Amino acid sequence: PPPVYVLGVRVDRLTQRQVLASLEQILSSAQRSSTPLPCQQIVTVNPEFVMAAQRDSLFCACINQAALVMADGIGIVLAARYLRQPTPERVTGIDTLSELATLCARQGYRMFLLGAAPGVAEIAGERLQEMAPGLQIAGTYAGSPALDEEQAILERVRTARADVLCVAYGAPAQDLWIYRNLSRLPVALAMGVGGSFDFLAG
Ligand code: UDP
Numbered sequence: 721p722p723p724v725y726v727l728g729v730r731v732d733r734l735t736q737r738q739v740l741a742s743l744e745q746i747l748s749s750a751q752r753s754s755t756p757l758p759c760q761q762i763v764t765v766n767p768e769f770v771m772a773a774q775r776d777s778l779f780c781a782c783i784n785q786a787a788l789v790m791a792d793g794i795g796i797v798l799a800a801r802y803l804r805q806p807t808p809e810r811v812t813g814i815d816t817l818s819e820l821a822t823l824c825a826r827q828g829y830r831m832f833l834l835g836a837a838p839g840v841a842e843i844a845g846e847r848l849q850e851m852a853p854g855l856q857i858a859g860t861y862a863g864s865p866a867l868d869e870e871q872a873i874l875e876r877v878r879t880a881r882a883d884v885l886c887v888a889y890g891a892p893a894q895d896l897w898i899y900r901n902l903s904r905l906p907v908a909l910a911m912g913v914g915g916s917f918d919f920l921a922g
Pocket residue numbers: 835836837862863864865888889890891893913914915916917918
């Protein structure tokens with residue numbers, strides 16, 4: 721089905737399983753391609769995103785152009801139902817992150833974990849490796865979403881030869897960071913993960 725627009729913000733009407741299939745397809749297309757394909761952005765939309773997008777047209781544009789927009793939370797599922805364009809289920813960021821880790825472990829894709837407080841991404845990476853044995857963590861780095869750090873971060877990701885970039889700078893900073901760097905990001909797929917590293921690190 722076509723996406724539903726909640727107050728102008730796109731939400732794809734997909735099950736967790738369909739999301740995973742799309743992620744798998746993005747990664748395998750990138751792997752098969754002889755030239756680097758543009759980075760695909762993944763966004764998980766919760767009600768706070770929708771409210772923030774009302775005030776921030778760049779954030780709204782960022783979400784609406786993404787390769788995949790997931791309904792993160794029951795509030796979005798209820799809004800879609802109210803609009804009579806229901807989405808089958810909620811697909812949370814943390815669930816997607818763990819599914820993605822399993823997919824990466826299985827297919828040999830490398831994950832880079834960017835953001836959160838120093839040391840947190842390292843622990844989150846270890847937790848993901850426990851959940852998805854064999855997962856390769858290409859690198860971790862706290863850094864910050866500040867403009868003057870962008871070049872150095874892109875260089876780190878490039879050197880790490882990652883396939884997937886997970887960015888934990890909170891919304892909207894993380895999603896806008898990915899959006900403005902899309903054409904320069906040397907990964908197949910990039911996703912904002914909010915507080916997921918903190919959650920995993922406990
Ligand atoms: N964060 C960061 N740098 C910043 C701002 C935030 O690394 O400049 C991290 C913060 O440490 C936390 C995550 O971004 O790990 C944001 O989590 P939060 O739960 O606030 O995000 P949400 O899930 O609400 O988008």
